[in-house]
Amino acid sequence: MIWEIIYIFLGIGIVFNLLASIGLMRFPDVYTRLHAGTKCTTFGSIFVCLAVIIYGLWKWYDGNKEMISLAIHSFFALIAILLTNPTGAHAIARAAYRSGVKPVNAVVDDLEGKK
Amino acid sequence: MFAFIATTIFCFILWLLFTFNGDIWGIDEIIAGIILSLIAGVASAKIFIKDYKLANPVRWLFILAYLPRFFYEMAKANFDVAYRVITGKIKPGIVKISPNLKSDISITILANSITLTPGTLSVDVDDEKNLYVHWINVKDEALRKMPRDYKSVCSTFPDWARRIGE
Amino acid sequence: MNPFMIALILVLISIAIAMLRVLLGPTVPDRVVGLDTINTLVIAGMVLFGAYKKETIYIDVAIVYALLSYVTTLFIAKYLQGGKL
Incomplete structure (x- = not known):
C-alpha cells in the first residue's frame, strides 16, 4: 500500500522533471525556457522529496529508528528548493533582459526602453 | 536584542532537527548546539530580522491559509506548462502591473508566487514597486487599457501578499 | 530493482537532455537557464540516491548543494547584467 503511494509520487516527480528538460529543448527563447x-x-523535485519523506517515515514507524533523519533532511531539501528556485529564476530573467535578450514573437513589451 | 534571541532560538531548533536520529540527544550535542547558535545569532541577527511585522501571529495564520491555495495554483501551473510543452502553443509578452505594495516582504512573496503560478514569470521590479511580468499566453482583454488590471495576470495574489506582509 | 534507482536513472536522462541545452544554447542566458535546471535536477538525484543507499549524508550534501548553487546563480546573473560584483 505504502509502496504504491511512493510509486505514484516518484512517477509524478519524474514525469515533470522529464517535461522540464523537454520544454527546455522545445521552447524558442530564454523566458519561455525559464x-x-x-x-x-x-x-517535480517537491514530489521526489515527498516520496523520500514518506519512505523515511514509514521505515521509522516500522522500527528502524535512524530513518527519521532521512525524512527530516529531505524536508529541509524541499524547503531549500522551494525558496531558492523562483528567486534564482527571477535573477536570471532580469539579467537576460538587461543584457539585451528580447522576447521572441512578443505581442506586448511594457519593459521596452526602460532600464 | 529581540532579534538576537529570536535568531538564536531559530538556529537552535534547526540544529536539534538536523542532529536528531531517532534517539534522545546527548548532552555534548546540546552544548555544541547552544554555542554554535549563539555564534550564528551574533553574526546574522541584523540580516535575519529586519522588522517585526512577521512577529504577529495573525500573519502566520494568513500564511497557513495561503499555502493550500498556492499549492493548488502551482499544480495548475505545471499542467499548463506541460500542455504548452507538448502542443507548442505560446503567445508571449511582458506586461507591467502595479500591485500597490510597499514593503519588501510582500513584494518578495508576490514575485515568488507569480513565478510559480500559471503562465507567468516575474522579470523586473522598478523603484515604484511596479512588477514586470513575462506572460506565456497573453489574454487580449488585459491589453486594452494601460494601467493593467492585475486580476487577469495573477488573480488575487496581491491581496494575499498585502495581508501577509504590509 | 529498487524504485529509487529507476527514478535516479530517469533523472539522469533528463539531466543529459538539459545538458544539450547548455551545449547548444545560442545566447549566454540560455546556457545559464540550462545550468539552473541541472542544479535542481542534481538535488533531486542526490535525495533519491540517499534514499536508495539509506544514508542521510547524501541528503545533507544535497541541501548544501542547493544553497551553494543558488548563490552561484545569483552571482552569474549579476555578472550578466553588467553590474559591479
Whole structure:
C-alpha cells in the first residue's frame, strides 16, 4: 500500500522533471525556457522529496529508528528548493533582459526602453 | 536584542532537527548546539530580522491559509506548462502591473508566487514597486487599457501578499 | 530493482537532455537557464540516491548543494547584467 503511494509520487516527480528538460529543448527563447525550467523542476523535485519523506517515515514507524533523519533532511531539501528556485529564476530573467535578450514573437513589451 | 534571541532560538531548533536520529540527544550535542547558535545569532541577527511585522501571529495564520491555495495554483501551473510543452502553443509578452505594495516582504512573496503560478514569470521590479511580468499566453482583454488590471495576470495574489506582509 | 534507482536513472536522462541545452544554447542566458535546471535536477538525484543507499549524508550534501548553487546563480546573473560584483 505504502509502496504504491511512493510509486505514484516518484512517477509524478519524474514525469515533470522529464517535461522540464523537454520544454527546455522545445521552447524558442530564454523566458519561455525559464517557465519550463523553473516551474516543472520545482514541482517535480517537491514530489521526489515527498516520496523520500514518506519512505523515511514509514521505515521509522516500522522500527528502524535512524530513518527519521532521512525524512527530516529531505524536508529541509524541499524547503531549500522551494525558496531558492523562483528567486534564482527571477535573477536570471532580469539579467537576460538587461543584457539585451528580447522576447521572441512578443505581442506586448511594457519593459521596452526602460532600464 | 529581540532579534538576537529570536535568531538564536531559530538556529537552535534547526540544529536539534538536523542532529536528531531517532534517539534522545546527548548532552555534548546540546552544548555544541547552544554555542554554535549563539555564534550564528551574533553574526546574522541584523540580516535575519529586519522588522517585526512577521512577529504577529495573525500573519502566520494568513500564511497557513495561503499555502493550500498556492499549492493548488502551482499544480495548475505545471499542467499548463506541460500542455504548452507538448502542443507548442505560446503567445508571449511582458506586461507591467502595479500591485500597490510597499514593503519588501510582500513584494518578495508576490514575485515568488507569480513565478510559480500559471503562465507567468516575474522579470523586473522598478523603484515604484511596479512588477514586470513575462506572460506565456497573453489574454487580449488585459491589453486594452494601460494601467493593467492585475486580476487577469495573477488573480488575487496581491491581496494575499498585502495581508501577509504590509 | 529498487524504485529509487529507476527514478535516479530517469533523472539522469533528463539531466543529459538539459545538458544539450547548455551545449547548444545560442545566447549566454540560455546556457545559464540550462545550468539552473541541472542544479535542481542534481538535488533531486542526490535525495533519491540517499534514499536508495539509506544514508542521510547524501541528503545533507544535497541541501548544501542547493544553497551553494543558488548563490552561484545569483552571482552569474549579476555578472550578466553588467553590474559591479
